[in-house]
Amino acid sequence: MTQYWLFKSEPDEYSIDDLAAEPSGVGVWDGIRNYQARNLLRDKVKQGDKAFFYHSSCKQVGIAGRMTVVRAGYPDPAQFDQGSGYYDAKASMNTPRWYCVDVSFEQKFARTVLLSELKELAAEIESPPAEMVLLNQSRLSIQPVTGPQWAYIVALAQNS
DNA sequence: GCCAACGTTGGC
């Protein structure tokens, strides 16, 4: 069964345009250094799952597009790389601490579905956005999205 | 740049 997710990134670091520009449109979703998010990447995110690409800490905060998970969780190589900002001295090859997944570019939405817009829509009773993790546990960088939330936001992205 | 919310560290 296909599962849905929302992955956050600061576009100054890595944006949906950067993913689209990758050779064959495949990128490594690495650098996740939060245990709750790590557990999802390691145990729950599967090949074939769909994910929103969320832009945080930028001018247009919101959902910029979507992608497909093409490789489930595996140890994040950056944790072993002393030259990387994501290096972790407490991690070893035998006991990796952090995980990443590979994603492939699917679509950049015609417009970004803004966080402010989702917050406004969430004020409506029983609207799909109201239950989003994004609005209730906002700091989590890898978070689940329900099927109805996914469909609602994809439809919203087609409307101006 | 500010600050609220949350996560992590480390002494005891």
Added chain:
DNA sequence: GCCAACGTTGGC
């Protein structure tokens, strides 16, 4: 295991 101090995230 508790909790104070500190660090980080991320919206505004």
